[in-house]
Structure formats: structure tokens, C-alpha cells
Amino acid sequence: MDSWVIAMMLGASIFLGAAALFAFLWAIKNGQFDDEEKFLNAAKFDGEDELNDAALQEKKREDLEKKYRPE
Amino acid sequence: MSYKIPCSHCHLEFDPSLMIKDEKLHFCCKGCQGVYHLLQDKGFESFYEKSKSSTLAPPTQITEGSSSFDSQSFYDKFVKTNDKGFSQVSLIIEGIHCSACVWLNEKALNKMDGVIEANINFTNNKATIVWADDIVKLSKIIDMIRAIGYDAFAYDAMTQEHHVNKERKSYYLKMAVAIFASMNIMWIAVAQYAGYFSGIAQDVKTILNIAEWILSTPVLFYSGWVFFRGAYYGLKEKVVNMDLLVATGALFTYIYSIYITIMQHGEAYFDSVSMIITFVLIGKFLEVLSKKSAADALDVITRNIPNEVKIIREGIIAQCKLDDVKVGDSVVVSSGEKILFDGEIIKGSGSFDESNLTGESSPVYKSVGMSVVSGTTSIDADIYFMATRDFKHSTLSNIVTLLESAIHKKPKIQQMANRLSEHFSSLILSLAFVTFLGWWLWPHSFETSFMVAISVIIIACPCALALATPVATLVGLSISASRGILFKEAAGLETMAKIDTLVLDKTGTITIGKPEVVKEHFFKDFDKKLLYSLVKSSKHPIANGVAKYIKEQTKEIEEIIFDEYKQFPAKGIKAKYKNVDFLGGNLKLLQEHGIDMKFTTQETAFYFVIGDEIAAVYELKDKIKDGMPELIASMKQKRIEVVLLSGDHKNITTNIAKEVGIKKFFYEQTPQDKAEYINTLHKEGKKVVMAGDGVNDILALASADIAIAMGSGSDIAVEVGDVVLLDDSLKSLNEAFKISKTTFGLIKQNLLISLVYNALTIPIAMAGYIIPLFAAISMSLSSLLVVGNSMRIRYKWRR
Numbered sequence: 001m002d003s004w005v006i007a008m009m010l011g012a013s014i015f016l017g018a019a020a021l022f023a024f025l026w027a028i029k030n031g032q033f034d035d036e037e038k039f040l041n042a043a044k045f046d047g048e049d050e051l052n053d054a055a056l057q058e059k060k061r062e063d064l065e066k067k068y069r070p071e
Numbered sequence: 072m073s074y075k076i077p078c079s080h081c082h083l084e085f086d087p088s089l090m091i092k093d094e095k096l097h098f099c100c101k102g103c104q105g106v107y108h109l110l111q112d113k114g115f116e117s118f119y120e121k122s123k124s125s126t127l128a129p130p131t132q133i134t135e136g137s138s139s140f141d142s143q144s145f146y147d148k149f150v151k152t153n154d155k156g157f158s159q160v161s162l163i164i165e166g167i168h169c170s171a172c173v174w175l176n177e178k179a180l181n182k183m184d185g186v187i188e189a190n191i192n193f194t195n196n197k198a199t200i201v202w203a204d205d206i207v208k209l210s211k212i213i214d215m216i217r218a219i220g221y222d223a224f225a226y227d228a229m230t231q232e233h234h235v236n237k238e239r240k241s242y243y244l245k246m247a248v249a250i251f252a253s254m255n256i257m258w259i260a261v262a263q264y265a266g267y268f269s270g271i272a273q274d275v276k277t278i279l280n281i282a283e284w285i286l287s288t289p290v291l292f293y294s295g296w297v298f299f300r301g302a303y304y305g306l307k308e309k310v311v312n313m314d315l316l317v318a319t320g321a322l323f324t325y326i327y328s329i330y331i332t333i334m335q336h337g338e339a340y341f342d343s344v345s346m347i348i349t350f351v352l353i354g355k356f357l358e359v360l361s362k363k364s365a366a367d368a369l370d371v372i373t374r375n376i377p378n379e380v381k382i383i384r385e386g387i388i389a390q391c392k393l394d395d396v397k398v399g400d401s402v403v404v405s406s407g408e409k410i411l412f413d414g415e416i417i418k419g420s421g422s423f424d425e426s427n428l429t430g431e432s433s434p435v436y437k438s439v440g441m442s443v444v445s446g447t448t449s450i451d452a453d454i455y456f457m458a459t460r461d462f463k464h465s466t467l468s469n470i471v472t473l474l475e476s477a478i479h480k481k482p483k484i485q486q487m488a489n490r491l492s493e494h495f496s497s498l499i500l501s502l503a504f505v506t507f508l509g510w511w512l513w514p515h516s517f518e519t520s521f522m523v524a525i526s527v528i529i530i531a532c533p534c535a536l537a538l539a540t541p542v543a544t545l546v547g548l549s550i551s552a553s554r555g556i557l558f559k560e561a562a563g564l565e566t567m568a569k570i571d572t573l574v575l576d577k578t579g580t581i582t583i584g585k586p587e588v589v590k591e592h593f594f595k596d597f598d599k600k601l602l603y604s605l606v607k608s609s610k611h612p613i614a615n616g617v618a619k620y621i622k623e624q625t626k627e628i629e630e631i632i633f634d635e636y637k638q639f640p641a642k643g644i645k646a647k648y649k650n651v652d653f654l655g656g657n658l659k660l661l662q663e664h665g666i667d668m669k670f671t672t673q674e675t676a677f678y679f680v681i682g683d684e685i686a687a688v689y690e691l692k693d694k695i696k697d698g699m700p701e702l703i704a705s706m707k708q709k710r711i712e713v714v715l716l717s718g719d720h721k722n723i724t725t726n727i728a729k730e731v732g733i734k735k736f737f738y739e740q741t742p743q744d745k746a747e748y749i750n751t752l753h754k755e756g757k758k759v760v761m762a763g764d765g766v767n768d769i770l771a772l773a774s775a776d777i778a779i780a781m782g783s784g785s786d787i788a789v790e791v792g793d794v795v796l797l798d799d800s801l802k803s804l805n806e807a808f809k810i811s812k813t814t815f816g817l818i819k820q821n822l823l824i825s826l827v828y829n830a831l832t833i834p835i836a837m838a839g840y841i842i843p844l845f846a847a848i849s850m851s852l853s854s855l856l857v858v859g860n861s862m863r864i865r866y867k868w869r870r
Contacts, residue, residue, distance in 0.1 A: 003272070003274045003275050003278055006275060006279075007278045010278065010279075010282045011282075014255065014282065014285065014286065017251065019257060021247065021248065022622070024247055025244055025247060025248070028240065028243050028244055028247065029240075029244065031190075033191065033243075034194045035193050035194055036194065037170065037193040037194055038170065038173065038193050039169045041193075046168075047119070048405055050680055053178070054182070057181050057188075059181055060187070061187045061188065064157075065155060065187075065207075066186070069193045071183070
């Protein structure tokens, strides 16, 4: 039997699983599960405004980081 | 009948005639009006849509300036600089009720120039704020929080709490990786086992081995890193611990399996590697999860200490920082404020709440020339006093320092499993070594001998041993939680089972702590609502006791409003209604008003006078809680010595001790005395449980092996306590003892199961009869036995 088929399928499925795992790890590190209330509320209420606000805040932070040179 | 409408900001309902009208809106106070308009101006009006109709606390007027947040001493203590050079502070936000509050605070702060990040945790109201200090000052940020109707306190986050959170998070990450990899390895292992029995081509087997190799590598070196670190520190202190057994076992198995994979013959054991690490890691995680952080207790205290006090300098009242107050300064204290310095009263008089120090709820009357102690609270006294010690040397600071050291030096009774695992680990490692030597000298090839030695380590996998204690304590925790007993730390269950001395506080623990009416005498007919209205407005515990009693007697009672109303500190109340004088208070008040009284009693008495005639007398007493004598008796049966420590006088303490049947008691104890006594017990080798509820008990609570706090006790006592009794009854204390004994028994059973299991399987492994499938099944089976046994106990208790 062509064993490369098994190798390829194993490789592909482990890769896909690993991708999901890394997304999960990123979310934990990012503090998305730190506050369960907020995490659930975000899923319920967050809309376009919140997304825009978050993007603006991110931009503001980056701008400040570029400008800010503490002595 | 008046109708009420809600305030447009806080949604609390009021009579419209009392409210501020603002076009179509109604506000209950200027604070709410201010916040409402501010939110409109800044474009945060959707706050009201989010908060719906949930009520908020109306914003309070904060007189203390925010400038102290910019002081150097504040920055040194609380503000950190992060790796990018921005400032960072941790705050506790007060006044958060709903998720809309969190939203509003975050949004308002994020809109400010220079604020980089504002993150508020809804569950514990703790906030982290990062900002650029040259653009915006911290005081401006605090002003913003206050402007929208909340308040903030700084706290030191770089303490244990931070550490615990970080540790927990790192465990989440490690477990996610370990569980993911183990689950996938098990799928692959199914193919391996099937192949073992029905035959499998070597090249397919190698592919499966390589896939397992890839998956188990992060498990061993990332998730399993804690074991290598633990083993290293153990070896450094010349201790063979369980970490060493896990680390060497997993590492040798891993190396051997790589060798098998490359040589392309034999059986690889990558599944065992990842399973050992995952199981033991879960056991470890359960332990970390049930550890409490001591830091919270200190937060509660420091949060209640204001930054500034009012002092008189050159004839003017001025705000002054705590550290700048010198000995000899005159400090101004108004009613309701906390006293932060030790001193002597130079002007004014009134009653003080000294329950923080003595545990007694009855107020103490003090006048010019008498000394005041820091940590006590003025109830109705407006006084000036001269500080006789600065803040660093005050009784209050002293207690905080003592508490800090007591929390950090809390005795830890070593857990049984830890002690056992040291012996177990060295035994298994030496058995494995002996097996290897035996097989090699028999003689066999190096490969075979090594393989057999490895199989000894795998089969003796301490999975069951690692799970034995955490699973048992989890069962104990859930049983006790369902009965209103909260153990804050799993290890507390095991410690509690080894206790031989129980130390009790009097007020609030043995007694209810609030005086209750035990007898009433009527001399004249009167309308009960007069007396009720009289005592209702006072905050004095005696008046509260009478008010509660009348309320219980007559279910529905109306209140009247007196034309005149005056309280006399430590004496009573005088009021006027429709030209009749009313007096309510103690004997002293009556004598001062020239009323003759012949009635005498042993208990505390409350006299009610209409005009100049006695109408009624109420006798009050601090009652003993239900079931107290029975509890003491059952403790004696369990051979637990019971000791009573009270801050109260000799007579009262002796009476109470006699009434409940305690032989050993100490009276007039200061908080330091109580802690000292517990330390003496420790020196005698006793293991001590302390139960208490007041601030005056916290030092003793922090020193005891197990501290039991009453759910209704002071915040600090609840924070310091290892066990919290939610229903305040000591009957649950008895239950807590029972549960801890059962749990400890369960731990012993579980340990025995895993040891017997090993004793049976290790000889088989040493003889070389272990095949991979058997190793894997046996590993899971021992863990299942331990978990199953724990579930059995849980089921038994549930019924």
C-alpha cells in the first residue's frame, strides 16, 4: 500500500489541529478568557461600533508607541 | 399615596417633588445630573441603553483631591513602567454594578489622550491602566473616573495575586498543548495497537511513530517543563521528589522511543510519554487552582485607609498626607470617620466604635484628656486630638505589619502525598536501576535490559499517586460547598483533619454579637410606633436591638416624624412630638433629666419615658448562638481541646464560658495577645483551628493553622480565613470537621490503591512481561480506580 497517503493525511490533520491550537493559545495569552463575564457579554453585545473603537484604540496605541521616546 | 419616578441617571425611585427637574428629565441629586450631562456631551449616551433599568449608586461628592495620585511617594509605590516605557497602574474601581459600567469606564478612559490601555475586570473590579505620562497625568485619569460617577483606589498588583494569576495562565497554556497532543496520539495509538495484534508493515509503523514523535515533543519539553524544573530544584536540595520520577521516566522513554523509531524495529512508547505528563500535569493544575492568594486580605485593609487627614496648622484646618503628620499635630475627626493616629483628645467628646480592637460592639464614650487609638471609628464624635505617635508607629500600622508577616509565615503542615512521593520516587528509580543491572548481567543485550528498566518506570507511573490527593480534596470541597462551608484551599481539608485544638472568639462566634431583647416590662400604655420611630433613627446597637424586637412583635408599623430629635452620645435619645417629651436611653440619661427610677437589672437596660413617667423597660442581652453547648461537647468527644479568647471583661467572659461548658478561657485579650497565644500553642506542638469574625481576630486567624471566619464577619476576617462558614452557625463547624476527616480518609484510601496497584504490577514489569498495550491500559486503569473511589464517597455523601 502506498504509505505516503497515510503520511499526508496525518500531516494535514495534525497541521489543521495545530492551527486551531495556536489560535486558542493566542486567545489565552491575549487575556480573552481572563474575565468570563466580559467574555460572554462581548459575544452578546459587541457590534460594529465596538469593532471600530477597538481598531481606533489600536491605531492610537501604535502612534503613541512610535512617537513616545522616554529618556 | 405618592407615586415615584426613577432618576434619569441612577434609576433609583423618588418622590417627584423632591427631585431636580431638568426639562423632561428628573434627577435625584446634583451628582446624577452632572454625570448625565457629561455622558451626553462626550457621546456616551448609549450607556443608558446598555445598562437598561438596572439601578446605580448615585455619585458621591468626593472631597479628597486627586493630586495625591501624582505625588512621588504614590508613584514609587504603585506605578510601574512597562517594557515600552509607558506607565502602568492597577486600580480597584468602586461603584461597578453591571457590564455597562465596565463599558463606560473603559470607553471614557480610552477616549482620553495619552491613555493606551484601560482594561477592567468585571468579576473583581480590578483595572489595569497604561498611559503615556508626559501626555496625561494619573490625577486626570482619576478625575475622569470620578467625573462619571465612580471612584478608584490603587493597589499593589505585583504581589502574590499577580504571581498566582500568571501561574494559572501558564498552566492553561501547558494543559491545552498537552491535552491536544495526547488526544491525537491516542488516535494514532489505536492504529499501533491494532497493528501489534494483526500485523503491520514496518514503513507504516514508522510513519505512525514519527507522527507520535512530533506530537509528543512539545508535550515533554513545553508542558512537561515544570517537572524538569521541579526535579532540578529538588536535586539541588538533595530531595528525590515526584517531579524527578516523572521527568526521568518520561525523558528516558522518549529517548528510547526515538531510538526505536530510527532503528525501525520494536515498539515505541510515545503515547506513554505524553500520557504521563498530561495526567500528572492535570493533578498539579488542580492543586494550583485551589490555592488562595493571601494578597487580597491586605488589599482590603489598605483600601480602607485614606491618603489624607485634616489637621490644624496655624489655626487653619488643612489637608495633610498621612506621612507628614508629626507627633504633636492636632488632628480633626468628624463623626463617622476612622481614626488613623494614636492620640489624646483635646476638644470635643463622643462615642467610639472600638470593635476593631476589642471585638465588642458597644460603643465607648470618650471625652477631653482620654486617649484614642488608631483603627477605631468615631460614631458620633466631632473631636480634635493631639497625635502622640506618627503613622508609621501607630497601632494601626503595627497591626498591618504584624498581619503581613503572619500571612507570609503561616504554618504549612506537609501533605501526606508529598511525604509519600519522596520515598516512592527513590524506591522506583532504584528498582529500575536494579532491574537494568540484573538483566544486563544475566546476560542480555543492553537494549533489552534498558527496555525492561524503562517499563518498570512506565508501569509505576505516578499518575494515580498524583491524582489521589487533588481528586479526593475536590470531592471534599464540593461536598462542603453544598453545605455552606467554603474551603479556600484544598490543602485546608487535610490540615483540618489533623487538628487538636479549637480556639474560639466570643462576640460574633459563640454569641450573636448583637444585643437582643430578652425581657420587657410595661408601666404604662403607649403607642408602639412612638418608641419604634424613636429608636429607629439611632445607629446605637442597643437602639437597633429594641427596634428589631418591636418590628418582630408588630409586623406592620408606621413611622412618625418628631418635631425635635436629639441624640446624647453614650446616653440615649430625646425627642418632642405634639408638645410631649420622649426619652429613650440608659439610667444616666434618666438621672440627668431628674427622673427617679427604682427598677434595677443585671442586664443592659433600655428605658422609655413619656413626659416624666416611665413607660417601659427593655432588658437586652447578647445571646449565645443555638447549639453552642452541644458543639463544645462533641468537640470534647473528638478529643479536641476548646479554648475561649475574649477581649471582654472577666465577668462576662466567665459567665459565657460556664454557660457553654468551656473550661479554658482568657479575657481582656488584645489582638496581639490572641496571636501570641496561638503561637505558644504552636510551640507546644499543637495544631490549631481559630474561629472568629472581627477585625480584632485577624492576627490570630492569620497565625492559626486553619482560620475559620463567619460569612457575616468583617471583610478582612473573611479574606484571611481559610474556611468561611456562610450560615454563621458553628453547627457547620462540626460538619466541616466531619467532612475533613472523611476527605482525609479518602486520600489515604486513594494512596493505598495506587500503591497496592504498583506493588502488583512492578514485579511483572521487572520480570519483563510488559507489552505496550498493557502499559497504557494499566496506566489509565490505576487513575480510573482512584477517580472512581472518590466518586463513590461523593455519591454516599449526596444521599
